[in-house]
Amino acid sequence: MKTMTDNFMISFLQRFDEHPFDVKIHGKTHHIGNGNPTFVVDLKEDIEGKELLTSTSLALGEAYMKGNLEVEGDLFEALDSFLGQMDRFSTDRSKLKKLMFTSQSKKNQEKEVTSHYDIGNDFYSLWLDETMSYSCGYFKHETDTLYEAQCNKVERILEKLCLKKDMTLLDIGCGWGYLLIRAAKEYGVKGLGITLSHEQQKEFEERIEKEGLTGQIEVARMDYRELEKSGRQFDRVVSVGMLEHVGRANYELFVKNVDSVLKPGGLLLLHYISALKEYQGDPWIKKYIFPGGMVPSLREIIHLFGDYRFYTLDVESLRRHYYKTLRCWEQNFSGHRQEVEEKMGTEFARMWELYLSSCAATFHNGIIDLHQILVSKGVNNELPMTRWY
CATH class of the missing domain: 3.40.50.150 (Vaccinia Virus protein VP39)
Incomplete structure (x- = not known):
């Protein structure tokens, strides 16, 4: 089960390959992109695939808030590399309708x-x-x-x-x-x-x-x-x-x-x-x-x-x-x-x-x-x- 989760996570993160970085999951290190890693993402707990597909932003943001995701290296530098690729984030607007379209009363x-x-x-x-x-x-x-x-x-x-x-x-x-x-x-x-x-x-x-x-x-x-x-x-x-x-x-x-x-x-x-x-x-x-x-x-x-x-x-x-x-x-x-x-x-x-x-x-x-x-x-x-x- 962990292998399937790891495989999905690594496969998903491969889309953000403009800047090289490493990902640590369950004691193993995986490399994303070409060249020497500029930062390391350490996943302490699994992130469900459906959460990443519903909202990449929410899934990763909540994992960081809760300490389930740590960044080794400068946080800004990591985000500067990663967020320049926001067009590759997944956002299911139909599932996020209540959050995205609140009342304007x-x-x-x-x-x-x-x-x-x-x-x-x-x-x-x-x-x-x-x-x-x-x-x-x-x-x-x-x-x-x-x-x-x-x-x-x-x-x-x-x-x-x-x-x-x-x-x-x-x-x-x-x-x-x-x-x-x-x-x-x-x-x-x-x-x-x-x-x-x-x-x-x-x-x-x-x-x-x-x-x-x-x-x-x-x-x-x-x-x-x-x-x-x-x-x-x-x-x-x-x-x-x-x-x-x-x-x-x-x-x-x-x-x-x-x-x-x-x-x-x-x-x-x-x-x-x-x-x-x-x-x-x-x-x-x-x-x-x-x-x-x-x-x-x-x-x-x-x-x-x-x-x-x-x-x-x-x-x-x-x-x-x-x-x-x-x-x-x-x-x-x-x-x-x-x-x-x-x-x-x-x-x-x-x-x-x-x-x-x-x-x-x-x-x-x-x-x-x-x-x-x-x-x-x-x-x-x-x-x-x-x-x-």
């Missing part, structure tokens, strides 16, 4: 978002930088620290928005509030941040009071779908790392709600993880990291803008910046691994180290991208004619 999406962002501010503060920015940084220089890269990112976004004193700025999915606080202090704008996370709202409110910005900026727990009925109007709208939670069926609803609160001639900057083509996402990520998450393609979002007379002014890819950001997070997380394990358990710690390393690998391989899109509502002839930032 307000109630369910709030539950999905809070399941990730309400893990705890103490947890995120262990490995994020001082700004508590949980999105792609911008590395102006090779020597930039993570903190400097996050400050650069916010500076770049605010410059693209062409802010002026007393303008109003809406941040959809505001996180812990660093962007709005900086906009208020440096440009004198008035702002509103909305989030579905209790933990983020609590931290942001404390920051507003600490920075002496009460009355100038505010934070509210609000779904983007409530904007249209809010009666509010803004000169500028920004959304960083939130569109991934909206879901394909609701992209137009998102744009429609932004349109309802953005003044004529106003600017929207959308910063989000993107893809070349439309696909339903990764089963392991959806089950354990971002329930309901969906990566929009660049083209489907650009396509929607024309229907609302949003003129596309600028599109910038920050893919390699996100790769570098994730490597920084990975290093920080590794430095606090013992604390995470003591607080959250071994399986949780292994899950998050796999998540951070695998995301770095997918950005490095171009499987996913990160785009910033700047658009104006209608024609705006008052903006600089050059890429001023």
Whole structure:
């Protein structure tokens, strides 16, 4: 029985032969690919063939989380070699229907978002930088620290928005509030941040009071779908790392709600993880990291803008910046691994180290991208004619 299982496993793994590696099963070592192995996969327990065929991602991801699969060598390097071949993964979408196509109702999406962002501010503060920015940084220089890269990112976004004193700025999915606080202090704008996370709202409110910005900026727990009925109007709208939670069926609803609160001639900057083509996402990520998450393609979002007379002014890819950001997070997380394990358990710690390393690998391989899109509502002839930032 073990021989049959071993034979299937080795046969299955032969499809990932672009980069040579070894596999240890029941005391025997098997070689995959040509050349010297760059890493070793040590299988402590069998993985059922039907699990690999239903979802290669889930089967291998769960085995790693539980310690049934170990990687000898650098985890990122192994994943970077392996995930560049994701087109060879098996995914039975009919069997994974409930996981891949979750409800996009307000109630369910709030539950999905809070399941990730309400893990705890103490947890995120262990490995994020001082700004508590949980999105792609911008590395102006090779020597930039993570903190400097996050400050650069916010500076770049605010410059693209062409802010002026007393303008109003809406941040959809505001996180812990660093962007709005900086906009208020440096440009004198008035702002509103909305989030579905209790933990983020609590931290942001404390920051507003600490920075002496009460009355100038505010934070509210609000779904983007409530904007249209809010009666509010803004000169500028920004959304960083939130569109991934909206879901394909609701992209137009998102744009429609932004349109309802953005003044004529106003600017929207959308910063989000993107893809070349439309696909339903990764089963392991959806089950354990971002329930309901969906990566929009660049083209489907650009396509929607024309229907609302949003003129596309600028599109910038920050893919390699996100790769570098994730490597920084990975290093920080590794430095606090013992604390995470003591607080959250071994399986949780292994899950998050796999998540951070695998995301770095997918950005490095171009499987996913990160785009910033700047658009104006209608024609705006008052903006600089050059890429001023």
